[in-house]
């Protein structure tokens with residue numbers, strides 16, 4: 163007696179070989195019916211004998227394809243209709259797509275074997291892929307995920323590829339980007355002296371140029387990389403100079419895991435992260451000295467090859483450790499269009515290795531590390547985006563536009579929170595353009611009408627993201643305070659809406675409720691009821707406002723102005739430059755001086771006292787420098803950082819630093835005592851507040867919590883206290899996680915109406 167059921171599968175189930183998997187499963191269980199990609203996931207109808215149906219549903223749940231991620235399976239009994247075979251039906255297009263788009267996938271083992279098999283028609287073909295691997299987000303131009311909606315639509319399949327594409331028994335059945343050397347795109351190499359056509363020949367030439375010390379622009383999945391031999395100090399130095407990148411570390415690509423192991427210390431967890439399908443850049447302690455790659459930094463960022471092209475380059479003899487940095491000039495977003503790359507990178511790269519397949523959108527490499535509380539993503543992009551990171555209960559669609567630094571966007575559709583790839587710092591014109599493109603992209607991808615959107619932005623009236631948000635139309639935009647958004651991002655990742663927590667946001671810069679620069683805030687509350695600020699760092703002044711983030715001595719002036727009896731900081735051992743005196747003058751006259759509670763700036767002040775008196779060349783540099791200094795010393799007695807009347811008082815902390823500097827104490831020990839003092843003071847405050855407020859969960863977020871030594875100290879100190887610590891994992895603790903928190907708070911109405919100030923600002927910028 164035949165039975166039937168209809169099944170709907172939601173999650174990452176399109177473009178990951180799900181339909182062929184269903185087809186084979188149905189055949190194996192002698193079932194008839196069909197499968198198709200619907201707008202809300204994969205839809206299946208099966209009929210046949212009851213045991214076969216049961217086995218089918220069981221295997222569907224337990225053995226999905228490797229790249230699939232099932233969020234939900236609905237099974238309903240249905241009436242058999244008398245079908246006698248199982249087919250894969252054409253995709254349906256209905257009102258609104260809520261399927262998830264798969265992130266890009268690294269080349270799979272099967273394709274890699276074929277890539278290096280001389281008998282295989284795709285031998286050495288850099289665009290080899292199958293349903294288990296290859297590009298997704300970076301080739302999709304529309305939904306549903308079918309070939310005509312990808313950047314591969316210009317390459318019609320030849321008979322060989324076509325046969326595999328239509329063979330349900332093939333790994334390439336409905337593999338949308340499928341191609342072979344005969345019918346698909348190829349790579350070429352361009353330099354001033356030569357043009358080499360053909361993938362194999364151009365890859366060989368590229369490998370040779372890299373060995374000779376050249377800098378190459380290499381087109382990848384989500385944009386161009388600049389590559390050079392990491393062991394060639396002259397090439398690395400030339401790259402720094404041409405890219406205007408003075409000190410910020412370069413990412414590396416190691417040819418395989420063994421080479422990576424020789425390069426950095428990898429825990430089991432770090433190896434798993436390195437080998438995960440996102441193939442992120444993983445930060446880990448360096449074991450090798452590579453001059454110029456990460457100056458003054460004892461960590462290196464390493465990733466493994468993830469495209470067939472990378473494997474081909476190494477197989478063709480490219481140096482086994484390559485610098486692989488996003489192709490851009492300092493602070494611009496990654497280049498991804500060919501003309502743009504040739505134009506912008508002309509003065510940087512000696513040669514270009516360019517593939518013909520267009521890139522649908524720019525997606526940088528992701529950056530992650532295994533931290534004190536487990537894996538944490540510091541830059542969320544390729545391999546993760548645009549995956550959903552949370553389920554937010556909201557009937558309305560929400561677009562949260564993030565912060566101006568390390569910008570990302572979050573779109574909530576049907577309760578799923580999709581977080582965009584890292585966009586960058588919006589102060590740069592190219593990044594602002596990328597931001598606008600990504601807004602349009604996300605909205606159209608999920609077919610949300612702008613008029614139906616709730617747009618959420620930071621409460622900073624002068625943010626460019628704020629200015630853009632108010633132009634998006636639709637309903638009245640709403641604002642969420644920066645540090646509350648940080649805190650909410652931790653809770654949103656966990657789906658904790660009602661839980662009351664003690665939240666700590668230690669950050670560089672954010673616009674506070676009172677218009678001052680916040681960044682050392684302690685809140686109590688929940689996402690659903692909002693967060694009340696109950697304590698903070700003692701307020702200091704910040705001459706020059708946000709611009710002071712560039713100059714640690716400027717921040718130092720603002721903090722030290724509150725200390726009694728300062729020594730002459732122009733003299734040895736401090737040797738502060740003139741800028742310090744100018745900053746003091748601003749404070750004295752109360753010109754362009756703003757109150758601040760920023761822990762980021764407190765770190766800058768301490769770093770200045772310890773010798774970092776120059777300009778920083780990338781965000782957070784001085785604090786990272788201080789952390790490294792502290793790491794190199796053994797644990798020592800903490801400096802006092804007392805908590806009273808809702809204020810953490812930085813004065814004794816800085817006074818101790820000055821005193822010990824004058825006494826000639828080892829700077830590493832001073833840095834360690836400063837860091838430990840900060841942790842101890844915070845810990846005492848947390849214990850006191852938890853007792854008073856009857857709380858046992860502390861959530862930590864904000865850019866300062868990228869400081870692993872701080873997290874380690876807090877973990878140790880709070881271990882004996884029965885207090886649980888929650889931190890970010892799926893989105894960055896830095897401003898890259900802000901948009902998720904904004905979306906969560908807006909979903910629960912914990913936001914304010916956008917101010918008119920923002921609107922007038924907008925008129926200035928967009929007139």
Ligand SMILES: [Zn+2]
Nearest residue numbers: 270273292295
């Ligand atoms: Zn594959």
Ligand SMILES: [Zn+2]
Nearest residue numbers: 320323342345
């Ligand atoms: Zn072909």
